[in-house]
Amino acid sequence: MGPSALCPGTFDPITNGHLDIVRRASRCFEEVVVAVLENPGKAPLFSTEERVAMLKEATSDLDGVEIASFSGLLVDYAASRGIKVIVKGLRAVTDFDYELQMAQMNRTLNGGVETFFVPTSPQWSYLSSSLIKEIMRFGGDVSEFVPSFVRQRLSEKLSAGRE
Numbered sequence: 001m002g003p004s005a006l007c008p009g010t011f012d013p014i015t016n017g018h019l020d021i022v023r024r025a026s027r028c029f030e031e032v033v034v035a036v037l038e039n040p041g042k043a044p045l046f047s048t049e050e051r052v053a054m055l056k057e058a059t060s061d062l063d064g065v066e067i068a069s070f071s072g073l074l075v076d077y078a079a080s081r082g083i084k085v086i087v088k089g090l091r092a093v094t095d096f097d098y099e100l101q102m103a104q105m106n107r108t109l110n111g112g113v114e115t116f117f118v119p120t121s122p123q124w125s126y127l128s129s130s131l132i133k134e135i136m137r138f139g140g141d142v143s144e145f146v147p148s149f150v151r152q153r154l155s156e157k158l159s160a161g162r163e
């Protein structure tokens, strides 16, 4: 398989579902660049720097994984890094419509970039960063779904927001 792949996302914050995809991609590619979208329009809870730092900590045991951030079009970022494969996780059919649309559009924008879909491991198929944030806001337990240090950062961030 090719030497490099790109795993893009918002990662606000990283979950065990994301980590599963990055870990599995790292077994198939020599280098995996996890790219955090700088998306102020989406008003993420964590800054780009905070999301990058959490990803670095969560993937520190994986060889060949680099954490980066980007703005603008994903295919332009891929081209600037000389990467031809985008890896995305698919949780359920509900993801499929949107992911297929993006993959087709990205391929139209740059025919040299392919999207590979990886089926999410079943135990994470219902997991999302949005649900994690909602559960935390209402005092629920997310320890099964994110690394413990991420749960800690969420707790600090949400309590700071209430001050």
Ligand code: PNS
Residues within 6 Å of the ligand: 008, 009, 010, 011, 037, 072, 073, 074, 075, 101, 102, 103, 105, 106
């Ligand atoms: O984790 P997410 O929010 O599902 O990730 C979505 C992401 C970052 C992959 C997507 O929004 C993206 O690629 N944004 C960059 C802008 C872009 O290229 N848009 C055109 C997509 S066809």
